[in-house]
Amino acid sequence: MQPRRISRELALLSLSQLPTTLEKLETQQLSNVLLAAIRTLTGEVQETIENAVVELKRGNERLLHSETRAADVQSAKAMVSEAIELTEKAINRLGHALEMPELIHLANQQEVRNYALELLGTVSRRRVDIDEAITEALLDWQLNRLPRIDRDILRLAVAEISFLGVPDRVAINEAVELAKRYSDEEGHRFINGVLRRVTDKIKAQARLG
Numbered sequence: 001m002q003p004r005r006i007s008r009e010l011a012l013l014s015l016s017q018l019p020t021t022l023e024k025l026e027t028q029q030l031s032n033v034l035l036a037a038i039r040t041l042t043g044e045v046q047e048t049i050e051n052a053v054v055e056l057k058r059g060n061e062r063l064l065h066s067e068t069r070a071a072d073v074q075s076a077k078a079m080v081s082e083a084i085e086l087t088e089k090a091i092n093r094l095g096h097a098l099e100m101p102e103l104i105h106l107a108n109q110q111e112v113r114n115y116a117l118e119l120l121g122t123v124s125r126r127r128v129d130i131d132e133a134i135t136e137a138l139l140d141w142q143l144n145r146l147p148r149i150d151r152d153i154l155r156l157a158v159a160e161i162s163f164l165g166v167p168d169r170v171a172i173n174e175a176v177e178l179a180k181r182y183s184d185e186e187g188h189r190f191i192n193g194v195l196r197r198v199t200d201k202i203k204a205q206a207r208l209g
Helices: 003-015 029-067 073-107 110-125 126-137 148-163 168-182 187-208
Strands: none
Touching: 003 110, 003 168, 029 073, 029 148, 110 126, 110 148, 110 168, 110 187, 126 148, 148 168, 168 187
């Protein structure tokens, strides 16, 4: 895993814990926020494994029911299909859990912490500008009505594009990957569209001087 990718994930998990005013934001507090995020990741390992076990049990039950309770072939096929889907979800959850130890280890590296702190500090200091850029790019949506995780992914990406010199293509791709991991099925498409409109506006403003 690349250090900056881990930094983004740590920052994402930490954003909701930030104080609402800049005056309350100090380096020590940010470090404490990161520590809480690392603990959250640690807890996710156990939760992910437990959820995977539940999905596998449900899948197994569907397979058994398809043999003993299905009224016809079509019903049996539907049950088997659902069992396969549940098993795939379980495998995906386990795959996520297997990545967690590496994520937790890397989260303790100074390079990872430094960039996560830089991201959090930038979002905190430039929140008004960042939210304004996102709001202007939303179509028929209000920022405060978005799921929190989508708002935070957008804020991190705009912070990187507008204030940290990250190429827009890189920032958008990383935001989409975070959305695939933490948002719902439509989240990554929505975030991709919003960020492309943000960057289009930035480029248009640059052309105008």
